[in-house]
Amino acid sequence: MIVAFSISPTIGDETGSVSAAVAAAVRVVKESGLPYELNSMFTNVEGEWDEVMAVVKRAVDVVAEVSPRVGLLLKADIRPGWEGQLTAKVQRVERLLADR
Incomplete structure (x- = not known):
């Protein structure tokens, strides 16, 4: 399965940035060893149901350590x-685009 997820802490740093909390969540994904991609809006992770959902839960938990409320x-x-x-x-779509 592939899961695309976005975690939103309700509070940021003194500038309003939530980058540190998001980086902590992405670190959890990276350390899981599962294949993943990071883009400006979502983190995509691939694996079996239980392992992917466990990673999402851990990512939410680390963000919850710095924010009293977390959106997922x-x-x-x-x-x-x-x-x-x-x-x-993505490769299948790119092949079709190249054929035209």
Whole structure:
């Protein structure tokens, strides 16, 4: 499965930035060893249901350490038996774009 998630702490630093809290969450993903991608809006992570959801929970927990309230937006592509789709899905679309 692939999960795209975004964690939003309700408080930031003195400038209003939430980058430090988001970096702590992404560190959890990185240390999980699961394939992931980071973009400006979401973190995408691929793996089995239990391992992906455990990573999302740990990421929320680290943000909750610095924020009294945390928002979580999550979208999942659940396709049992498929691996490597984090990049393969994009490659299929790029091949079709190149053919035209």
